[in-house]
Each structure stands twice: as C-alpha cells, then as structure tokens.
Amino acid sequence: MIISKYLLVLIPFICSTVTFHASAQDRRDVQPPQWPRHICADLVPADINRLQSLLNDCPSGSAVRLTRGRFVSSPLTITSNVYLWIAQGATLVATTDPTAYDRGTGECGKINDKGNACHPFLLFDHTKDGGLLGRGTIEGQGGQPILGTTRSWWQLARIAQRMNQKQNAPRLIALDHVQNFTMGYITLKNSPNFHVMITQSKDVTLWGITIDTPPDARNTDGIDPSSSHDITIIHSIIRTGDDHIAIKAGPHGASHHISILNSSLYWGHGLSIGSETMGGVHDILVKNIIINGAKWGLRIKSDSTRGGIVERIHYDTVCLYHTQWPIFLDTSYNKNANGNNIPIYKSIFFKNIYIDNGTIYLHGYNKNYLSDLFFKNLITPIHMQWSVAYTNLYRDKSTHEPYIKSCQATSL
Incomplete structure (x- = not known):
C-alpha cells in the first residue's frame, strides 16, 4: 500500500x-586495534585517587591499566598518545556526585533551558593518537540516584521532557577535536546522557564496542559523530534508549x-542521520x-530549523x-519548525x-x-x-x- x-x-x-x-x-x-606495548601503571581499586595523575604523567604511547575490580571515579581527562586500558574483570564507574561534573554554574544535576552544565565523565580534548581499550566495562550509573537526591539522571531527563526544558547530565565519553583515536573492545553501560560524542574530529576508530542501556533511558544515544570525518564503527553491538548512532552536522562543518x-x-x-544536518x-x-x-x-531526520x-x-x-x-x-522532525x-x-x-x-x-x-x-x-x-x-x-x-x-x- x-x-x-x-x-x-x-x-x-x-x-x-x-x-x-x-x-x-x-x-x-x-x-584492528593494537594493544599498547608499554604499561606505565597497573592499578587496583585502592589506587583510584591516583588515576588522573598517572594518566597525566604516563609516557607517550603507553597505557594506564585498570586490573580487576570496581573503580569509582570522578571525571577524567586523557591526554595525547596515552591509553586508558580497562582489563577484563575491571569496571570503571562514574560517580553520581553532580558537583564532580559541574562546569562552575552549580547547575549540573538540575533542569534549565540550556542543558550544558556538566563535564563528561571521560574527556579526550584536542588529543592526537591514544585512546580507550580493554575488555572491561565503563558503568555510567544513569539509573542510580544522583547524590543528594532521590532521582536518577534518567528520571531527571524525563522530568525535563515534561517541562519542555533540558536536563543537565554528563555524557559518558566526549571526543573533542581529536585525531587518530582508537576505542576497542570496551563495554559501555547506563550512560546518564549520550554514550560517545565525537565532535570536530577525524581518523576515529570504534572497534568491537558494546553499548548496553535500557530502552526507556532518555537521551542515551550510542555514538554521535558531529562535524567529523573519516570515522569507522565496526563489529559493534548497540542497544540503548535513543539513537543507536546519530551522524550530525551543525554550524562547525560537515x-x-x-x-x-x-x-x-x-x-x-x-x-540515524540528523537531526542537525545544516553543515551537510x-x-x-x-x-x-x-x-x-x-x-x-x-533513519534520516531533520527540519527547516536545522536542515x-x-x-x-x-x-x-x-x-x-x-x-x-x-x-x-x-524532513519535518519538529512538526512546528519554521526556518530557512x-x-x-x-x-x-x-x-x-x-x-x-x-x-x-x-x-x-x-x-x-x-x-x-x-x-x-x-x-x-x-x-x-x-x-x-x-x-x-x-x-x-x-x-x-x-x-x-x-x-x-x-x-x-
């Protein structure tokens, strides 16, 4: 018909x-991803407070490796040509403390009209080479209560939806202006927001990734490349509460x-492709x-405000x-869109x-x-x-x- x-x-x-x-x-x-030949540190959960400093000091081309156990951490930043290796049996767990992610406004974990008050859990910013490897797990705790409240990150997102506002929740992994980045074999679970956001980056490989999050977890996109090029996503499994993959292109380019x-x-x-496609x-x-x-x-989705x-x-x-x-x-993702x-x-x-x-x-x-x-x-x-x-x-x-x-x- x-x-x-x-x-x-x-x-x-x-x-x-x-x-x-x-x-x-x-x-x-x-x-396929190659395992780093040099390990600058092997950590157990008791070493978690040293993780950021070890990542900062790790020699170029080497890895900080988490062995077995549960590592609860505040947000981390990984520098150029350094690998975070999460071994099988290890789980890196994102804290539920909103103040750890806050960008200085005091709004992370709250609702407003912007939704940009939180740092991501793992940040690769203007890095070249390096990446994230291992057969372990990164647990975002999106369904757990935000510290100091009775509601989870996902419940916050649903409340924001009903209010026609935006939740301030951290993304699990952000790649911002990266080049020659590799993510291999890792499992990502229960992100508070998007699992992997790739922005203005190139030469990125995601190989053998598993993303596993409930179907009703709002705004938990799997992998979102935006204004980026020469990206491969291969041999991966994704089940999540929003787009499995969403290729976007905003004002920063195609x-x-x-x-x-x-x-x-x-x-x-x-x-998916979209909804932002204005960059091509x-x-x-x-x-x-x-x-x-x-x-x-x-799926390809857009409208006249962002097409x-x-x-x-x-x-x-x-x-x-x-x-x-x-x-x-x-072409009418927002049925009320009125733009050029x-x-x-x-x-x-x-x-x-x-x-x-x-x-x-x-x-x-x-x-x-x-x-x-x-x-x-x-x-x-x-x-x-x-x-x-x-x-x-x-x-x-x-x-x-x-x-x-x-x-x-x-x-x-």
Whole structure:
C-alpha cells in the first residue's frame, strides 16, 4: 500500500550513471586495534585517587591499566598518545556526585533551558593518537540516584521532557577535536546522557564496542559523530534508549566519509542521520548491519530549523527485523519548525535491504525540494506498508517474500 502526495516512480533505472558501488566511506585502511606495548601503571581499586595523575604523567604511547575490580571515579581527562586500558574483570564507574561534573554554574544535576552544565565523565580534548581499550566495562550509573537526591539522571531527563526544558547530565565519553583515536573492545553501560560524542574530529576508530542501556533511558544515544570525518564503527553491538548512532552536522562543518560496518543493533531509535544536518552530511557507508527490535531502523531526520544537504549515503546489505519503521526519512522532525534551513536528501542508495514488517516512510520537504532515493534488491513482505511524499523513488529488482530467508548480513 502506497500513500502518496507527490511521487515519481521509475522502474527500472533509466540512467546509466546510477551506481550502487559505495566509494563513499572512511578513506583510511582501518585495522584492528593494537594493544599498547608499554604499561606505565597497573592499578587496583585502592589506587583510584591516583588515576588522573598517572594518566597525566604516563609516557607517550603507553597505557594506564585498570586490573580487576570496581573503580569509582570522578571525571577524567586523557591526554595525547596515552591509553586508558580497562582489563577484563575491571569496571570503571562514574560517580553520581553532580558537583564532580559541574562546569562552575552549580547547575549540573538540575533542569534549565540550556542543558550544558556538566563535564563528561571521560574527556579526550584536542588529543592526537591514544585512546580507550580493554575488555572491561565503563558503568555510567544513569539509573542510580544522583547524590543528594532521590532521582536518577534518567528520571531527571524525563522530568525535563515534561517541562519542555533540558536536563543537565554528563555524557559518558566526549571526543573533542581529536585525531587518530582508537576505542576497542570496551563495554559501555547506563550512560546518564549520550554514550560517545565525537565532535570536530577525524581518523576515529570504534572497534568491537558494546553499548548496553535500557530502552526507556532518555537521551542515551550510542555514538554521535558531529562535524567529523573519516570515522569507522565496526563489529559493534548497540542497544540503548535513543539513537543507536546519530551522524550530525551543525554550524562547525560537515560530517563525511564515515563507515558503519558489520554490527548488530537491537532496541533503540535508529541508525540515524540528523537531526542537525545544516553543515551537510555526505559519503556515508552502512554495510552488513542487522537491526532487530528497534523502533526506527535506517533513519534520516531533520527540519527547516536545522536542515542541510544529505547526499551520497549508501546502505548495503541490511537486515531489519521486528522494527516499526525500518526505513524512515523525515524532513519535518519538529512538526512546528519554521526556518530557512531546508533538509534536502539526494543520492540516497539502498541495496540488498531485507525487511520483515513495519512501514517504510519516505517524506521529502515539498514539491520544490524532492528527495532522490534509489532502491536495488529491496525484499519485503507483500503486505509492506509505504508512506511516500515529495520523493523521486527509483526501484529496481524488488521482490516480496513472506519471510526473509535470504538475508546475508554478517554483523560480527
């Protein structure tokens, strides 16, 4: 069933220049993370008060390693070419004390109209080389009571939502203007806010990451690259209360040449682009992905207050199971938006996409700003629901199957 306001359908492709070869991707030759050869300190939980000073003094190319046990810490800053290594059996736990994160306003742990009063738990700021490794866990304690109160960080977020305000809660990990950063094998749990925020950075690899947070934890995005380029997210598992991944581009520039590969996404709000796209998003490759049990699957969202050009996006071999909105492209994310930053989606390619149920939602902005979408080998059930508006939709070799028998994505 197709509900259409303005729709052009061309079957088969009539333009020989249309290509599904995804040259749009991270331009580096990305390899598995290497363990640091030199350990400048091995810590046990009793050493936690020395952790920041050891990170500051650790020689270039070396690691501070947390061995076994539970390490409760205040926020930490990691410098260039230093690794924090969290070994298997070790858990680095974020304090619930809001004063430890406060930026000096006294507002962290409170509600206001800004939401920027907290430092992140782990900060990599203007660093080059180094990173975060290990088969241990970083525990954000988002569901635990904020020290001195009876409500958790997540409850604070829900209260702020009802008040149409913003919660001041710390992000778990912030990468700000970093270069050649590696995060490998770590498990992130229960962030008070976003798990990993990547801002104005380049040459970043996240390999074998697990993010595990409840589905009702508000604003707990998994990984958000913003105005960044040459990023690879690979061999990872994400289940969280908001976007699994959200590629953003604000006033500081475009996000481009990003690869999301061989990963599994469970509950959450989608493998997303947006909602901020005013800086432009282009040359993105999403390949060999399984999405199972999410509310949204492949998602592009923006509106006229924060929109821009999103182009040369390649989705290749994606299996979507039990997902309400398996493909969702929306140009009116805020239905009340009234601005001049029009979202424009063009050269969006879908190849080898397998869907078992739900509704495909493809809405361009208006008749002057149509979305251009290309589908090749789209396999859906015969009862698939479509909602299409203001979209040039090109389809080739699409079939209907009662069950998905041929999905070939290999996620891990």
